Amino acid sequence: MKRKIITGIWGLLCLMVLCPAFSRQMAEPAAARDSAFWIVRRVVFEGNKKTKDEILRRELALLPGDTLPVAHWQELLTRERNKLFNTDLFVTVEAWIEPDSAASAQGVDIHYRFKERWYIFPVFIFELADRNFNEWLYDRKADFSRTNYGMRYVQKNLRGRNERLELLFQQGFTRKYEFYYVFPYIDRHKRYGMELRTQFMQNRDIPYTSQENKLVYWRSTSTNRERWNSEVRLRRREGFYLFHYLTVRYKREWVADSVLLLNPDYFTDSTKNLQQYWELQYDLVKDRRDIAVYPLQGERWGVRLTKHGIGNFSDVDAFSVKGIYERYWQLKDNWFADLSGSVRFFWTKDQPYSLARGLGYGEELPRGFQRYVMDGQHFFLLKSTLKYRFFDWKTYLRFMPLEEFRTFPLALYGRLFFDQSYVSDKLLFYIDNRLANRWLYAYGAGFDFVTFYNVVLQAEIARNNLGETGFFFNIRGTF
Numbered sequence: 001m002k003r004k005i006i007t008g009i010w011g012l013l014c015l016m017v018l019c020p021a022f023s024r025q026m027a028e029p030a031a032a033r034d035s036a037f038w039i040v041r042r043v044v045f046e047g048n049k050k051t052k053d054e055i056l057r058r059e060l061a062l063l064p065g066d067t068l069p070v071a072h073w074q075e076l077l078t079r080e081r082n083k084l085f086n087t088d089l090f091v092t093v094e095a096w097i098e099p100d101s102a103a104s105a106q107g108v109d110i111h112y113r114f115k116e117r118w119y120i121f122p123v124f125i126f127e128l129a130d131r132n133f134n135e136w137l138y139d140r141k142a143d144f145s146r147t148n149y150g151m152r153y154v155q156k157n158l159r160g161r162n163e164r165l166e167l168l169f170q171q172g173f174t175r176k177y178e179f180y181y182v183f184p185y186i187d188r189h190k191r192y193g194m195e196l197r198t199q200f201m202q203n204r205d206i207p208y209t210s211q212e213n214k215l216v217y218w219r220s221t222s223t224n225r226e227r228w229n230s231e232v233r234l235r236r237r238e239g240f241y242l243f244h245y246l247t248v249r250y251k252r253e254w255v256a257d258s259v260l261l262l263n264p265d266y267f268t269d270s271t272k273n274l275q276q277y278w279e280l281q282y283d284l285v286k287d288r289r290d291i292a293v294y295p296l297q298g299e300r301w302g303v304r305l306t307k308h309g310i311g312n313f314s315d316v317d318a319f320s321v322k323g324i325y326e327r328y329w330q331l332k333d334n335w336f337a338d339l340s341g342s343v344r345f346f347w348t349k350d351q352p353y354s355l356a357r358g359l360g361y362g363e364e365l366p367r368g369f370q371r372y373v374m375d376g377q378h379f380f381l382l383k384s385t386l387k388y389r390f391f392d393w394k395t396y397l398r399f400m401p402l403e404e405f406r407t408f409p410l411a412l413y414g415r416l417f418f419d420q421s422y423v424s425d426k427l428l429f430y431i432d433n434r435l436a437n438r439w440l441y442a443y444g445a446g447f448d449f450v451t452f453y454n455v456v457l458q459a460e461i462a463r464n465n466l467g468e469t470g471f472f473f474n475i476r477g478t479f
Contacts, residue, residue: 036070041107044098047114051089052160058190059083061240062110073097077110083240084112086292088454089157091115091407092394115407121154129173131215131361134370134472139214146205148172161185168199175202193235201227206255208263209353213360213372213435224259228252245283252276253354268315268352275354277314281306289328293454294411296336296387300326308348308355318348318355334389336413339382346377351427358423358436366421368442368462370472374435376425387415387448411450417460418443441465446472 040062045053060080062068068076081095098109129146130136140146150170158165161184168178178199186192203225207215218224231249238244254274255266264270285302289295302324309316326340342364348355359366359381360373366381392411400406418441425436446460458474 037067039107040064040066040068042109044111050160055162082290091117119156123152125150125152125170132370138371146173148174191237195233198230208259211432218262224256226254241286241288243285247281249279263353266353268350275315277316278310279308280310294450295328297328297330320346336387338385341382343380356428359421366419368464374423375428375433376423376436378424381421383419385415385417387413389413408452413448416445
């Protein structure tokens with residue numbers, strides 16, 4: 001009863017906040033849609049010293065000869081600017097209409113000014129090996145032996161065509177070597193792209209089971225697990241926002257005999273310490289968020305179909321379907337709200353522990369339950385957030401020797417959140433999966449710092465329906 005009351009109150013608050021925004025949209029008078037328009041005469045790029053013009057034009061809907069409605073030119077120009085910024089090639093993107101041409105009856109000139117990012121990153125790696133900072137801090141007692149270190153070489157915008165090359169050499173808790181290359185376009189019409197990836201990993205300490213929704217590790221002085229993954233991904237882009245992905249992936253995993261003695265169900269066959277199989281995966285994604293790294297408006301949805309194991313030579317036979325949906329609103333001035341949900345269905349007759357992944361891994365992490373894993377076949381996760389923007393600044397650091405690092409952005413957001421989740425488990429009862437097959441929720445408050453080169457620092461306090469309250473921290477970002 002208490003849970004239903006809390007859920008009902010939260011839903012009522014969301015409706016009170018969101019309904020005025022919908023009402024304003026529905027009440028927009030038809031007269032506001034002015035029929036007057038300009039003709040785009042020229043599109044001018046400035047500051048793209050390395051990036052080719054053809055890569056930029058691929059992102060634009062407003063090109064020479066197109067019409068620009070006078071009543072909505074600012075909204076449309078902002079949308080075009082955001083698409084260019086989301087290429088992740090620039091520190092800043094400015095867009096404007098040439099003042100002199102705006103008054104011309106013949107047309108207007110649209111100008112874009114870029115400040116390109118630094119594209120070469122020989123990065124020293126020092127990262128935690130655990131699922132997140134909170135597990136490492138609370139459950140692993142901040143053990144620095146559970147860290148990875150090494151070098152990652154990242155070359156973005158190779159040849160000025162937004163290609164990406166990554167080479168990784170990593171030691172520590174997980175020894176890892178990786179090659180990754182992205183061809184954003186491989187055809188003349190710029191609709192098809194390709195990604196190539198191969199990686200090899202070794203571990204001495206590995207999680208061989210779960211107890212009370214915590215990973216249990218087997219520690220040894222010798223190698224207990226080796227993994228080799230290779231994949232080829234083909235991408236087809238429809239228009240500006242819709243993407244199709246087809247991935248063929250090969251997975252090979254070996255574990256020591258001691259792992260199978262500790263958990264005979266680690267693989268499907270307890271007599272074999274080698275598991276290998278092919279995967280075929282299809283993704284359909286539509287992404288209309290304003291700024292991908294920290295969206296405030298727009299939406300994104302996607303569907304993923306995965307066949308784990310192809311043919312009789314694969315050691316795994318399973319099929320999964322996953323769907324995601326995210327929606328972001330600007331309510332009024334500095335107030336924002338977002339709602340995101342994901343659901344997965346996983347069908348198999350015999351699920352090995354190596355594929356026992358429900359919630360608590362990667363991005364599928366309910367707030368307030370960062371220290372737990374909820375393994376199972378099917379899951380549901382719903383996150384709702386109300387945000388307030390305290391400030392959004394950009395500072396120019398003249399003392400920095402490189403121009404690409406002189407623009408320093410910093411934004412601060414406060415937020416309230418409420419998350420709900422459910423994991424269904426019918427095959428893994430032996431791991432004492434007490435958080436499966438029950439409704440979970442948590443609520444709390446936190447702060448987000450959005451800063452240099454797409455780095456987001458998050459701190460929050462949350463209380464879950466287990467009666468636990470905790471402080472949690474997270475860092476995410478891209479180069």
